[in-house]
Amino acid sequence: MKNKYSIFSLIKNAFSQHQNWKQAWGNPEPKKEYDAVIVGGGGHGLATAYYLAKKHNMKNIAVLEKGWIGGGNTGRNTTIIRSNYLWDASAGLYDHALKLWENLSQELNYNIMFSQRGVMNLAHNLQDVRDLKRRTHANRLNGIDAVWLDTKEVKEFCPIINTSPDIRYPVLGGTLQKRAGTARHDAVAWGYARGADEMGVDIIQNCEVKGIKRNGDQVEGLETTKGFIKTKKIGVVAAGHSSVIANMAGLKLPLESKPLQALVSEPVKPIIDTVVMSNAVHAYVSQSDKGELVIGAGTDAYISYTQRGSHDVVEGTLKAILELYPIFSRMKMLRQWGGIVDICPDASPVISKTNIKGLYFNCGWGTGGFKATPGSGDLFAHTIANDEPHKLNAAFNLNRFISGDLVDEHGAAAVAH
Amino acid sequence: MFIINCPYCGERDQSEFSCGGEAHIVRPKQPTELSDDEWAEYLFMRKNIKGVQFERWNHIHGCRKWFNMIRDTSNDKIHAVYKMGEKPPVI
Numbered sequence: 001m002k003n004k005y006s007i008f009s010l011i012k013n014a015f016s017q018h019q020n021w022k023q024a025w026g027n028p029e030p031k032k033e034y035d036a037v038i039v040g041g042g043g044h045g046l047a048t049a050y051y052l053a054k055k056h057n058m059k060n061i062a063v064l065e066k067g068w069i070g071g072g073n074t075g076r077n078t079t080i081i082r083s084n085y086l087w088d089a090s091a092g093l094y095d096h097a098l099k100l101w102e103n104l105s106q107e108l109n110y111n112i113m114f115s116q117r118g119v120m121n122l123a124h125n126l127q128d129v130r131d132l133k134r135r136t137h138a139n140r141l142n143g144i145d146a147v148w149l150d151t152k153e154v155k156e157f158c159p160i161i162n163t164s165p166d167i168r169y170p171v172l173g174g175t176l177q178k179r180a181g182t183a184r185h186d187a188v189a190w191g192y193a194r195g196a197d198e199m200g201v202d203i204i205q206n207c208e209v210k211g212i213k214r215n216g217d218q219v220e221g222l223e224t225t226k227g228f229i230k231t232k233k234i235g236v237v238a239a240g241h242s243s244v245i246a247n248m249a250g251l252k253l254p255l256e257s258k259p260l261q262a263l264v265s266e267p268v269k270p271i272i273d274t275v276v277m278s279n280a281v282h283a284y285v286s287q288s289d290k291g292e293l294v295i296g297a298g299t300d301a302y303i304s305y306t307q308r309g310s311h312d313v314v315e316g317t318l319k320a321i322l323e324l325y326p327i328f329s330r331m332k333m334l335r336q337w338g339g340i341v342d343i344c345p346d347a348s349p350v351i352s353k354t355n356i357k358g359l360y361f362n363c364g365w366g367t368g369g370f371k372a373t374p375g376s377g378d379l380f381a382h383t384i385a386n387d388e389p390h391k392l393n394a395a396f397n398l399n400r401f402i403s404g405d406l407v408d409e410h411g412a413a414a415v416a417h
Numbered sequence: 418m419f420i421i422n423c424p425y426c427g428e429r430d431q432s433e434f435s436c437g438g439e440a441h442i443v444r445p446k447q448p449t450e451l452s453d454d455e456w457a458e459y460l461f462m463r464k465n466i467k468g469v470q471f472e473r474w475n476h477i478h479g480c481r482k483w484f485n486m487i488r489d490t491s492n493d494k495i496h497a498v499y500k501m502g503e504k505p506p507v508i
Contacts, residue, residue, distance in 0.1 A: 243465035254461035256438065257490075302436035305467045305491050310418035312432040345461050402457040 003198075005109050024190060025197035030204050030226050034062045036233035036384055037222060039209050039245060041065025042074040043185070044362055044369065045237035046192035046203070047377020048384070053199035055378070056385035061201050063193075064224060066208035070189030073239050076339035077370040078262050078296040080275050080286065082119045082180035084139050084146050085412040089395035090348060091142035096392050097375025098179060104374055110191030112183045113289065117274050119180035120149070120158060122324075124169035124280040131411055132175045139177070149174050158274055160327050167323050169281050182275060182286055188373055212249040212359070219249070219358040235360045235384045240305065240340025242363035249356055253363065254345055254401045258299040259309035259338040260367050260415065265331045267291030276324075282415070283320035293331065295321060298415055299341065299367060309338035341366050346406035347413040351380050351393040360384050361398070367415035419493050424500050425480045437473035439463055440485050441505075467491050471505060 003009075003022045013021055036052060038045045041063045052058040063069075081101055083094035105112050123129045132148070139146035154174045155163045163171045193203055204226065211223035212234065221230040236245045240257040267290050277284035277296075284296045297317040300310050314336060322329055344350060344364035349372070351362045362380040365372065379393040389397065400406055419431050445451050445459055464470070470490050475483050487496040487508055496508045 241467070243463070244467050247464075252458075252462040252464065254457075254463065255465050256463055257465055257467075302472070303438070303465060303470065303490050304493055306493050310431065312418065342465075401461040402453045404453075 024194040025203050028202045028204065030062060030064075030202065030207065030224070030229050033230040034202075035060045035231070036235060037061065037229060037231045038063045038235045038237060039222070040072075040237040040239065041069040041189075041193070041203060041205065042072050042237065042239060043070065043188045043192065043373040044239075044365075044376045044380070045235075046189055046196055047373055048235055048237060048362065048380045049201045049203075049377075050192045050196040050199075051378045051381035052385060053196055053201050056381055058385060059200040062229070063196070063201060063203045064207045064209060064222070064229075065203070065205045068205050069193050069203060070186050073339040073341065073369065074185055074189045074373075076262065076337055077185055078284070078286070078294050079182045079185045079370060080119060080180075080277070080284070080296075081114075081183055081371040082177050083144055083371070084119070084121070084135060084175065084177045084180070085409055086135050086138050087407050087409065088142060089407050090409050090412065091139065091144055092392045093375060093379070093396065094372055095142070095144050096378070097372045100374035100378065101183065102179075104183075104188075104191070108191035108195050110187060110194060112187040112191055114181065114183040116179050116181040117286075118157075118176055118178045119275040119277065120154065120174045120176050122154065122161075122174040122276065122278040122280075123172045124278065125172065128280055129172050132173070135412060136175050145177055145179050147176050149176055158272065158276055160272060160325055161276065162324055162326055169320075169323070171324070180275070185370060192377070209245060209248070212245070214249060214356065217355070217357050219356060231358075233358045233360070233384055235362065235380060237362045237380070239363065239365065239369070240342050242342050242361060246361070249354075249359055251354060251356065251359075253350070253361070253398075255342040255364055256303050257305060257340050257342050258302065259304050259306060260299045260341045261297040261309040261313055261336060261338045263295050263297065263314060263333050263336040264288070265293040265295070265328075265333050268293070268331070271327070278320065278324065279411075281320035281324070283317055283324055285321060285325070292334065293328065296415070299343070305340055307338045307340055341369075343367070345401070347409045348407040349376070349396055350398055351376065351383060351389065352397040352399075353383065353387065353389070354398060366413060368413055419495065421474065421486070421495065422498050423476045423479060423482075424484050424498055425482050426476060429476070429479060433476060433478040435475050435477040437475055437483065440471040440473045469496065469508070
């Protein structure tokens with residue numbers, strides 16, 4: 001590695017007041033032609049490029065990003081990583097990602113601050129209890145660590161939760177996945193960008209795709225704000241804007257794009273050392289290393305590309321947070337923002353070929369794509385390189401909306417939609 | 418978040434309404450004749466437009482009536498509101 005990060009490079013650079021660190025990735029102009037072009041420079045797109053170069057030896061590739069890398073949903077999510085999904089197909093997909101997360105800092109030589117602090121999902125009514133217990137059993141059959149905790153055990157694991165039976169939606173128990181946790185979201189994009197750049201991938205920022213050129217059923221290239229780029233393979237990982245890109249190729253997707261919000265509080269001393277999620281009341285919270293509470297709110301109920309979201313959604317989430325954690329009642333919220341998420345009817349993603357040759361889509365991650373970043377990139381790279389899906393993403397094809405073989409994960413998606 | 422001019426009740430906060438998604442998707446006249454592709458198109462495939470979109474809304478916490486709306490999804494600006502069954506106004 002030409003610019004390996006280590007304790008020694010840190011000491012060496014300290015002597016020059018850290019003024020001589022090399023740029024982690026370059027800023028190239030696009031070439032005339034590439035073997036493959038990835039549209040979207042978020043975590044999933046950069047991971048796709050990284051694995052295309054690393055595992056499939058495709059080095060003449062580019063990542064096009066209309067803004068700056070990691071400036072979309074990669075930098076807007078609540079950084080939660082878990083794999084406790086119900087169905088076998090999802091368990092395979094998300095646990096593949098979780099296994100990659102566990103070694104990602106070493107693999108990328110970049111500290112992504114992966115912290116397996118556990119994720120707890122709370123039950124607030126009898127149906128929640130039944131569903132979560134069922135999911136725990138399903139997880140364990142798939143080799144995913146999951147345990148059921150009763151109310152007392154929930155309180156022991158996270159003492160600040162109000163487990164009084166007198167609240168509007170009392171805590172009746174919860175599930176815990178100990179291997180789950182959080183990671184530094186920006187670092188994931190930066191680490192993959194640096195790794196991909198080093199293998200020769202061109203990361204082109206401020207380059208927006210304006211059109212897709214087709215010759216019959218085969219893609220020929222992309223019209224961009226930096227001119228025409230010729231390529232036979234296009235992998236689209238554009239999150240909320242997937243439908244916009246699909247329209248350029250004359251394709252319709254089963255997606256609706258909606259704003260999803262999150263907010264952070266002022267920083268405080270360590271108070272919550274795990275991630276707690278509550279689907280029924282829609283509240284989830286963790287604490288960043290800086291001390292801020294990181295709170296995920298819900299989606300707006302209408303299509304919008306505005307990256308802001310409605311105030312009543314935030315109010316609803318904070319009401320639930322305050323009932324579950326009365327200790328937070330005098331906290332001040334510092335920042336609030338929205339990201340545009342592309343939601344599939346079955347709350348599962350699409351990692352798929354299309355009926356246009358050379359056009360691939362990785363989309364529909366909805367409200368929970370961050371956790372899958374390494375796995376999504378790996379499997380999408382496989383799909384693009386071999387022109388056929390890996391067995392782990394075979395179920396996540398576009399054809400399932402025609403065959404009816406949906407992967408319904410509404411119960412395991414943390415945000416009701 | 419925005420203010421919606423309900424054709425029956427007047428201007429109200431958006432949180433009183435629920436959105437029914439893309440408008441003018443015609444229910445198949447002969448459901449038994451439909452192919453799987455056509456079902457998928459009707460049930461799942463959406464234009465999901467970034468820009469001016471026709472959509473259905475319901476004043477769920479008000480008069481509970483359905484109506485149509487033309488809204489720009491890139492900035493949430495509402496161009497027109499019209500009742501069910503009426504022809505969409507030209508904007």
